[in-house]
Amino acid sequence: MPKHTKYAAKQPDAAGFIHYTPEEDKVWQDLALQQQPRVNRLMADAFLEGQRKLDLPMHRVPQCVEVSETLTDLTGWKVEPVPALIGFSQFFEMLSKRCFPAASFIRSREDFDYIEEPDIFHEIYGHTPLLTNPHFAKFSQKIGEIGLQCEKSDYSWLIRLYWFTVEFGLMREEGEIKALGSGLASSPGELAHSVHEPTVVRKEFDVIDILRTPYRIDINQPIYFVLDSVEQLLEAIERDLLADIKDAQRLGLHAPTYEPKKKAG
Numbered sequence: 001m002p003k004h005t006k007y008a009a010k011q012p013d014a015a016g017f018i019h020y021t022p023e024e025d026k027v028w029q030d031l032a033l034q035q036q037p038r039v040n041r042l043m044a045d046a047f048l049e050g051q052r053k054l055d056l057p058m059h060r061v062p063q064c065v066e067v068s069e070t071l072t073d074l075t076g077w078k079v080e081p082v083p084a085l086i087g088f089s090q091f092f093e094m095l096s097k098r099c100f101p102a103a104s105f106i107r108s109r110e111d112f113d114y115i116e117e118p119d120i121f122h123e124i125y126g127h128t129p130l131l132t133n134p135h136f137a138k139f140s141q142k143i144g145e146i147g148l149q150c151e152k153s154d155y156s157w158l159i160r161l162y163w164f165t166v167e168f169g170l171m172r173e174e175g176e177i178k179a180l181g182s183g184l185a186s187s188p189g190e191l192a193h194s195v196h197e198p199t200v201v202r203k204e205f206d207v208i209d210i211l212r213t214p215y216r217i218d219i220n221q222p223i224y225f226v227l228d229s230v231e232q233l234l235e236a237i238e239r240d241l242l243a244d245i246k247d248a249q250r251l252g253l254h255a256p257t258y259e260p261k262k263k264a265g
Ligand SMILES: [Fe+2]
Pocket: 118, 122, 123, 127, 167, 182, 183
C-alpha cells in the first residue's frame, strides 16, 4: 500500500450516503463504460457472474449501503467507507468481520488510467463482484482471521496471499487464461497485460510459492498465479496458514524479477 495520498476521504451522511459531484459520477461512468467491454472479454466467469448478481449502476458512483444490501443477502458481506489509506491491522480486522473497507474518493481525470492507491472504482467495481462468490467471501474472511492471529512482522508475508489471488489472480477456464483479481478488473492498462503479455510469468497456484514472491504495487506485475478453479481457495483455507508463513520465512523470499523502486527526491 502507498503511504501517502493526495486524496481526501469523502464522508457519508447520517444515512450512510456519500454525496458525489456530477463530475465524480461522470468519472465513474467513463471508467465503467471504458472498462466493461474488456472485462467481458478478459475476466473469468466468477467475476462476471458477480457483476450480474450486483447489477451495479454504470452512470454514477454506487453507494456502499446499496451494494451492501445485495452482498449481505448473498454472502453476509458488507462494504464500509474508510479513509483513503488504512493500516493492515484495521484491514485484517474488518475482513475477519466480513466487512470490506472501501476508500470512498474517486480518482480525478488526471489519474484516469492509473492510480496507485485504491479508489472507490477499484473497491466497488473491482472487489465487490468477487465478494458475491462464496469461496472468495470465505477466503477473504480467512485472510482477515489469520491477520489477527499473526505477528505484525508477518503482515507483509500474509498480504502476498491476498495480493496474488484477490487482487491480481488469474484463472484457467477451459484451457484459456482469464483475469480474476480485482486489481485487474479495475485497471485499464493491466487487465490485457495480465492475460496476453508474453513476457510475464504465469505460475501455478501454490500457497508457499506465493508467500515467498515479492511484488511492487506501482508496476504491471511481472508474475501472476493461476487458479484452476475457485475451489482451490477452499483448499488454501483448510491449510495451517500460520505454519505456512513460518515455512515461507524459513525458505526465504524469492529474488525480485523487477527493478527496485527509486527513492523519491
Ligand atoms: Fe484492492
